[in-house]
Amino acid sequence: MSLPSSYDPGVVAALSALDAAAVRHVFFVACGGSLSIMHPAKFLLDQHAPIPSDVYNAAEFTTRAPRTLNENSLVILCSMTGTTRETKAAADFARAKGARTIGLTVEPQSPLGQAVDHVVSFEAPYTTGVPINARNSNYARIYQLVMGLVALTGGEDLTAELMASLTALQPAIDRAQRHWARLFADYAPRLAKHDVIYTMASGASYGAAYSFAICVLMEMQWINSQAIHANEFFHGPFEVLDRDRAFILLKGLDSTRPLEDRADEFLHRFGSAANIMVLDAATLDLTGIDPRFQGNLAPLIFFDTLWRFAYKVADLRKHTMLEARRYMKKIAY
Template identity: 80%
Template sequence: MSLPRSYDAGVLSALGALDAKSIKHVFFIACGGSLSIMHPAKFLLDQHSPLASDVYNAAEFVSRAPRSLDEKSLVILCSMTGTTKETTAAAEFARSKGAVTIGLTVEPASPLATAVDHVVGFEAPYTTGVPIDAKNSNYARIYQIVMGLVALAGGEDLTQPLVASLDALQPAIDRAQETFAPAFEDFAPRFAKQDVIYTMASGASYGAAYSFAICVLMEMQWINSQAIHANEFFHGPFEVLDKDRCFILLKGLDSTRPLEERADGFLHRFGSAENLLVLDAERLDLAGIDPVFAGNLVPLIFFDTLWRFAYKVAELRKHEMLEARRYMKKIAY
């Protein structure tokens, strides 16, 4: 079979060189914000393929050295700038074991790009400041890789509905900005005064909560946070909940939504509504997005809209989002 010509050229090249039916294990490898996109990618693969897969932090991947890593493995790595040394080392390690490697990065001449078998480029407004169409994001590229692999390996071919859904994603994000804007205006003044804000989600949306917690609240605003899985919340973390504690809850549209709904009920039972920012995907206009992919694309909508909220909080705190960082990309570590 052939993949849609509307697929990204880098993805087409990488998958075209791959013997998809020989792949027995997929590894999703990255660090930080790039690691966050690997969780929904694995979720998508789990939904549509019996292929075994794992998500690893890049350094732990090398240190753990899974015995299942071999010439029948596909290792998908991501680093926005391609300069994350742990991810580059992971690519080199994977190739030393005979695995096929695909690296996602915005920099085609970066260390990661030179360390992998195949390079897939994407666009990222957070480093360039230039707005993009979400169909060119790292989320979109990795979803194309996953669903292309599924189709080429003999599974269901949903590549055309995926492309159509990705084309409709940016308009959906733009509409979501308007939908959530009143809540952001309401919650930002209260959240800007907080030293601790927790984020919560499950399923495909967990990566968005993870990224917002560690890369935005902690890295860029110095606000203590933790991404809490919506079910793990009931196995310890719920003990921190009181009327003063602030939470951001992402309620998606995938099969794990009941977990988030349960958490929502508990939060409003013992917390205070004015401190519970709930982004509910059921409020969104997802016109053009195929229902089979709605749950998978909603996390990118959450991720994108939350940046708008983060900048409102930063302005109120008089704290620069990127420039004020003390360590990130400023010292050796």
């Protein structure tokens, strides 16, 4: 089969060189914010193919050394700069086991780009400050890899529908920014007062909650946080809930939405709406995004809109988002 001409050339090259029929296991491997995109990628693969897969932190991938990693494995790695040493080491480890490797990075000539069999580049506005079209993001690239693999292994070919949906994604994000502008203006002063903010989601959206908790609230705002799975909330974490506790709940559009609905009801039953910001993808205009992919693309809308919300919180806290970091990219660790 041939992939749509709108597919990223790097993705096409990587998939064309792959013996897809031989793939028996997929490993999604990264650290930090790059790890967060692996959760929705696995969710997408689980939806459309019987191929088993796992998500690993890069350092644990090499130290755990899963026995299923072999020449019939595909390892997809991501590092924004391509300099994350644990992810580069994971690529070396995977290749030594005979696995095929694909690396996603902004810098194809980076250590990760040099370590993998095939490199796929993407664009990232958060470190460059240059606006991009969301269809060129790391989410968009990894979704192309997943749905391309599904089609190449005999699953339903939805690659054209995916690309049409990715083309419609940036306009949907822009509409979401306008739609939630008043909500953000209302909640930024409220949440800026808190030193602990929990984020919650499930399914494809869990990665967005995870990224916002560890990479934005903790790393860039020094606000204590934890990403809580919407069902795991009921197995311990709900005991912290009271009317003073702050939560951000992401309600997506995939099959796990009932879990988020249940969490929403409980939060508002025992917490205070003044401290609970709910982003509900069901309220958005997703024109042009195929209904089969709306649940998968909602996380990127959450990620992009929450990033801008974080700047509002930072301004109120008089905290500089990126430059104020004490350790990241500044010392040896």
